[in-house]
Amino acid sequence: MASSTPLTEAGLVIVDLAAPTKDEATRMLATKLAEAGRVTDLDGFLADVRAREAQMATGLPGGIGIPHARSTHVNVASVAVGVSPAGVDFGAEDGPAHLIFLIAAPDGADQNHLVILAQLARKLVHEDFRQSLRDAGSPAAVAEIVTREVVLP
Template sequence: MRIADFLSPQAVVADMQARTKAEVLRELSATLVRAHPTLREDRLVAVLQEREKLGSTGIGEGVAIPHGKLAGMDSLQAAFCVSRTGVDFESIDGKPTHLFFALVAPENSAGVHLKALARISRLFKNPRFRAAILEAPSAADIHALIVQEDARP
């Protein structure tokens, strides 16, 4: 499984406008809906909010991976947004979060969901990669960087 299998270029935002955690979840959901019009934004927001109640998905180093499962989906879908200013996402390191990778999986897809989370987490551990994403000028450039980095062995 490659990230390009579930992250379309249309689901990438180079300069998100959200300034709060709630706004981030709404903007990620809206981004997913733009790329996949059959999804419902209100349901996506609810799923992501429900997961955040268990504990922040801000994994540190400026990265958060909000995620959840949604009934009626037939495949894994993702959105990726960059906040140039950073958002207090209650991250485990207490630092502002700049890189948001939302992942929504079909309700009965534990294996695929966990593999995708692990792959994303591994990718964003690389500080040079995170810096390159923050410096990328456009959504197309960001998507290309993610696909390129994910293709490395």
């Protein structure tokens, strides 16, 4: 990953994500990645995300959804973040996801997406981290928290 490109930024965050399904939530977040030039083919990337989601649900306990894919349609490792007051079903046993992290990683040999997943997962087990994201209130604040807390090697 180019060190000059942050993992996320305000333009990749939706603080009042209103989506009835995980596919719609994922499409809304992926559209942000495409608009930012980080995803080159929206439908191609979404097909890769759906294929990954079909292998195993990406909902985690605590109201978390982490849809993700390595894709030839991604040119820089990125995370789009959605905060959903109503929640979106990502298949977690304890209920809907209120924090959704769409991880987009370029296809290839590097394991950046696994590092990103691991870093996020380590932070997301902490309720204070999840609450800080839910309370952030603005895309810039959410992006700042994620950028500060999820550090790639």
